[in-house]
Amino acid sequence: MKGVRSFLVTDAVRDYSAAHSSWQPDHVVRRLQKRTRDLGGPATMQIGDDQGQLLTMLTRLVGAWSAVEVGTFTGYSSLCIARGLAEGGRLICCDVSEEWTAIGSQAWEEAGVADRIDLRIAPALDTLQALPPEPTIDLVFIDADKGGYADYWAELVPRVRPGGLLLADNVLWSGEIADEEKAGDTVDALRAFNDLVVADSRVETVVLTAFDGLTIARRL
Numbered sequence: 314m315k316g317v318r319s320f321l322v323t324d325a326v327r328d329y330s331a332a333h334s335s336w337q338p339d340h341v342v343r344r345l346q347k348r349t350r351d352l353g354g355p356a357t358m359q360i361g362d363d364q365g366q367l368l369t370m371l372t373r374l375v376g377a378w379s380a381v382e383v384g385t386f387t388g389y390s391s392l393c394i395a396r397g398l399a400e401g402g403r404l405i406c407c408d409v410s411e412e413w414t415a416i417g418s419q420a421w422e423e424a425g426v427a428d429r430i431d432l433r434i435a436p437a438l439d440t441l442q443a444l445p446p447e448p449t450i451d452l453v454f455i456d457a458d459k460g461g462y463a464d465y466w467a468e469l470v471p472r473v474r475p476g477g478l479l480l481a482d483n484v485l486w487s488g489e490i491a492d493e494e495k496a497g498d499t500v501d502a503l504r505a506f507n508d509l510v511v512a513d514s515r516v517e518t519v520v521l522t523a524f525d526g527l528t529i530a531r532r533l
Contacts, residue, residue: 319522331362336369336396338362342389345420349387355413358386360456360482364524365393368454368480371529372397375478377451380404381444383437383465384457388417394454395426404430405444407437407457437461441468448474448532456482459499462506470515473532479516481506485526 350356368390378399385391385408395404408414411434421427433440437457450473455465473479486503489495510518516530
């Protein structure tokens, strides 16, 4: 049947979903979320508990030892990935804001995962281009400037091992991506990125109509 085949995902539905996960937000997460909300408008960039739980699950499913995050903000997604890493695992976080990532660094210390996280304050593309070229990365999470997604993808795909995952957030952009009357730098960049990914023979891909649209690509 064509047309709308979903229901309104309210805060209550999200809370119910999150409450039925094995990984419940603890006092560290709640303090981090409070510090992020106190930032005001930028706080909308933080992922929700349900998406954080998925990040932990996917990290564990692939047995991730080496992970890369592009766009760290206040560190909640980093915390979720770090908690899912295999023993001795390492997460490289790419961001340009010392102010926002300082909030995350405090939470990582409180959660006991700071030793698993390597925060690099620099343009993400510079950090990615400096990584070893060998395909050793197990998991990637891209959640940064949308105009840079294609460039980050180009650097990361060759560095992800077969069977590893690349995740990209916000790829449906509140549904505007499917509205031909919508245009603009962000929407246009995401459409080009989505077309790039689905045509990439190095991966197999699914786009979840959850959160704000999440691409999950498995390296072949």
